[in-house]
Amino acid sequence: MDITQFFGRFHVLVLHLPIGILMLAALWELAIQFKRANRPILLNIIWFWGAVSAIAACILGWLLTQAGGYSPDAVFIHRTFGILTALAAIIAFVYLTYFKSQHKFIVSGLAVGQLFLLFSTGHYGANMTHGETYLVDHAPNIVRAGLGFPPHKIPRSKVTDLSQADVYLDVIQPMLEKRCISCHNDSKQKGKLNLTTLENIMQGGKSGPAIVAQDLHGSELYHRITLAHGEKGFMPAEGKTPFTQEQTNTFKWWIEAGAPATGEVTQFIKTKQDKVLLNNLLGISDEFVLAPIEPISLQQEIALVDAGFVFKTLSQNSNYLMVDLSVKSQDLTENALNALLNISQHVVSLNLRNTHTSDGQLVQIAKLTNLQKLRLEHNPITTQGMQSLVTLANLKSLNLYKTQVDNSVLPLLSEFPVLKSVFLGETLVTSEQLEIFNNQSDIKIQGIMPVSSFVAKAGK
Structure with a gap:
């Protein structure tokens, strides 16, 4: 039992409170300034609980990071913006509650600053959890370029025959991206494991090599995905969709084939069962479709x-x-x-x-x-x-x-x-x-x- 992690995991629940409360307070303050309306005393209470919930989220977030598994740089940036968000909420509460002379530009500045810090903290938190490109994964290239991200990779052509498929790019990598990358990327490395590249996969994490060519027992990744669901160490963790039996068998085939980094799939197929397995995984049908043909003379x-x-x-x-x-x-x-x-x-x-x-x-x-x-x-x-x-x-x-x-x-x-x-x-x-x-x-x-x-x- 780890009491630090027990409380730390409440961070993902509590963090939504300051987001909602402080956003409400900031937008309400801006609306009052714009309409020149009377400011209700209720706003002071909202700022107070917004500040309290922001402080609680900071403390729980600090506890959560003690287990490691996140990029130190990403943690530092997210934590810094989280602390600044809490400080801004405290300053806004004190100023708006106890200073009778509330200048329009100061109030507007506090509200706008609070919104900026909220969005920044949330953005860097999402980067830690889902990777740095999470918010722009589906953005148009013009938006990605404006934010300093490279354009989308040109998707690989759909495989219609096994001779067209690359053993890693078309078979193994898509399964990892769908099931594993959200927890094992450049920013978030649970168990100090990064699965974004084959080089990182072979390097492994704190539990040892993720993949050992031709050695199922020495391949920690294969061991984890074949554990009983709910068993400690089972991957993917945290209730994420597990690998299907077909996908698990494909990993087994790949490892036994020597975990090749590249090459046509057909080079590594040894049995008819291998071919059927990979055809099913890639959605390739063995059915032969007859094209229209003219009659004989x-x-x-x-x-x-x-x-x-x-x-x-x-x-x-x-x-x-x-x-x-x-x-x-x-x-x-x-x-x-x-x-x-x-x-x-x-x-x-x-x-x-x-x-x-x-x-x-x-x-x-x-x-x-x-x-x-x-x-x-x-x-x-x-x-x-x-x-x-x-x-x-x-x-x-x-x-x-x-x-x-x-x-x-x-x-x-x-x-x-x-x-x-x-x-x-x-x-x-x-x-x-x-x-x-x-x-x-x-x-x-x-x-x-x-x-x-x-x-x-x-x-x-």
Whole structure:
């Protein structure tokens, strides 16, 4: 228990009293002088309580600063103006109560001076609590320039793809600014911790380093934001909105990645879960939006039919195609492949089931850049051939049933940007390796029963 801080924290409650009381007294005095009206005796009482509340706010403010955490220069300026405010209130009370000859210019000067000191004290108090730029954070540049502040920083462009995002500027810094900077800035440094720059973050505060690269236990900031809410030391303190689980996990990812100061986010993504986490944090959708496209020509339609393809449009209002070679049980010949490549932008779904598609032909299939669904079951496809398809940035569903892919295909699947579903039944992939993969990936694998399922059935 700290009795000094117990009373000191009442400063934020009491300080509103002199603001309201002394502002009322000063404005009333000016109104009387302007209208040349009679001055009521009640004003003397208002000045008295204004002076008393100003003195109380000064004492409680002094107690509050004993715990530290504020810039000494900022404390000195705020305290000086606070004391001057109290002295001005005492002088105004004494003069207006006990001096019968009250000169118009003296009374007006006391009132105007009191208002100036009130606003100045409040301004420097806000600087201590919220930072020096608090009052001008949203001001037009012309106002900022007039007050000696630099113009607003040009905001960073909205990130629409992880490859555009900087690991610190777009991911970490915005979270700190939203949750932490109000208490850990150049003017206010709770726990002697400044979080305005990465250099200050690494320097840490009185509790030790805020961040230690690749060391969650040694990173005090991570420790504080993962404490139970209400527990002593939990950050952000004082009832401020805590970090979400998603934000906390992002800090964990950043620290484990070595707390990089800069670089594209994609350089530090190791798993599919990392990608999903950061996409969600930045509001990036993996959904592929198809742009309008012209229909294929009559000649292209004839070439597809002659090659054995069956096709139809994706929907009534779309010219994208679902193409199928399996219906007529024909092989994927060179002519068929050429017909397909001639409409490469139109194909979003392709069925090559049992068409003797080879690894070499997958190099050409990879040119179907809008492909979202690909069926390759019952083909002599190997893991080596699958490497050609990784460039399919929009592929969501892949069927490899009864192909020759083996366990080495599993890490390859994680390289597909948006792949969500894979069929792997009756391949060379083992259930043991699949279970390990499932624990590390959110891709839905179908067609193979994991080891745990066999054990469960055996137990029955």
